[in-house]
Amino acid sequence: MKKKICKRLLALTAAVTMLLGSSVCSYAAELKDVFDAEYYAEHNADVVATFGTDEAALFTHFAVFGVNEGRQGMAAFNVSEYRNAYPDLQAAYGDDWDAYVNHYMTTGVYEGRIAGVYGSIDTQAPSVDTTVPVPVETAQSVVSENPSLEEIVASPEIEAFVDYMNEALAGMGASVTYTAEGDTLIMTMKFDEVLRVDAQAKEMMDEAFGSMRGVLDELRTELINVVSNENVHIRYVYINGDGTEIYRVEF
Numbered sequence: 001m002k003k004k005i006c007k008r009l010l011a012l013t014a015a016v017t018m019l020l021g022s023s024v025c026s027y028a029a030e031l032k033d034v035f036d037a038e039y040y041a042e043h044n045a046d047v048v049a050t051f052g053t054d055e056a057a058l059f060t061h062f063a064v065f066g067v068n069e070g071r072q073g074m075a076a077f078n079v080s081e082y083r084n085a086y087p088d089l090q091a092a093y094g095d096d097w098d099a100y101v102n103h104y105m106t107t108g109v110y111e112g113r114i115a116g117v118y119g120s121i122d123t124q125a126p127s128v129d130t131t132v133p134v135p136v137e138t139a140q141s142v143v144s145e146n147p148s149l150e151e152i153v154a155s156p157e158i159e160a161f162v163d164y165m166n167e168a169l170a171g172m173g174a175s176v177t178y179t180a181e182g183d184t185l186i187m188t189m190k191f192d193e194v195l196r197v198d199a200q201a202k203e204m205m206d207e208a209f210g211s212m213r214g215v216l217d218e219l220r221t222e223l224i225n226v227v228s229n230e231n232v233h234i235r236y237v238y239i240n241g242d243g244t245e246i247y248r249v250e251f
Contacts, residue, residue, distance in 0.1 A: 029105035030098045035059050035073035044071060067097050075167060078116040082108070085115030109208075146228040149180035183231040184250070185223065190239040197246050209236075209249050216251045 037055040040062060041048050047066070051057040062073050070080040083090060083100050093099040104113065152158060158178060166175050173192040178185065209216070216234060223232045238246040 029102040031063055031067065031073070031079065031101055032059060033105070034077045034079055034101050035062055036075065039074050040066070040071075063097070068095075076117070077104070079104075080116070082113070082116035086113065146226070148227060149183070149185050149223075149232065152223075152227070153178050153180045153185070183229060184233045184235050186235045186237060188237045188239060190241075191246075192241050194241045194244075195246060202247060205247050205249070213251070220251055 037053075037058045040058050041053050044066070047058065047061050051061050062071065065071075067073065067080055070078075072078045072080070079097060079100050082104055083093075083097075089100060089103060093103070104116075147155070162176065162178060175190050175192075177188050177190075179188065180186065220232060220234055223234070224230055233250055235248060235250040237248045240246050
């Protein structure tokens with residue numbers, strides 16, 4: 001199993017989640033859209049000691065001080081890291097933090113800019129402890145030179161990343177699962193609420209995925225090389241809170 005694939009799946013999961021949100025919502029994204037008060041309080045005890053746990057007070061600290069200090073507002077995205085990674089954006093937006101968030105939601109995600117997605121360098125998803133003995137019956141599938149998609153989905157690496165993703169996605173009202181169906185790797189994103197996705201939003205999704213085609217093709221190529229199967233495909237499926245399908249696309 002190559003950890004590179006795990007990390008790419010992780011980053012793309014965050015990207016396509018925000019991609020749907022930016023397609024469904026017509027309003028401009030702002031700093032408040034990448035802030036989770038519960039997450040901020042949990043990771044900034046010094047701020048809680050002074051400001052308490054009031055959501056408005058915590059966001060005020062984040063907007064005025066925290067973001068400039070490099071503090072992370074939510075598990076899924078670090079806007080400070082996003083800004084620092086792209087000099088062209090720094091030159092264009094300066095200290096306008098709302099502009100960085102809006103850029104990511106409306107442009108950056110489609111361009112494959114994933115710096116800051118799912119946290120800073122200090123809060124990357126945990127790696128699998130390879131010192132833990134693996135049962136004999138599963139050892140071969142985990143270390144197989146050319147694992148199947150089913151083996152990849154069931155591997156400890158992917159399971160650990162999925163657990164980490166779902167902890168972060170909980171603050172966004174969504175959850176994700178990875179399954180394999182024949183030669184197709186399927187990422188299913190389910191939202192807690194029922195989103196209103198009209199024809200225009202679906203058209204925007206088509207355009208957005210089209211613009212991300214290069215990044216997705218790279219992931220598909222990596223999977224093809226790992227499983228040694230040129231027929232591998234990747235499918236993204238979005239499910240509403242009521243179980244109805246919102247959107248699907250396959251590469």
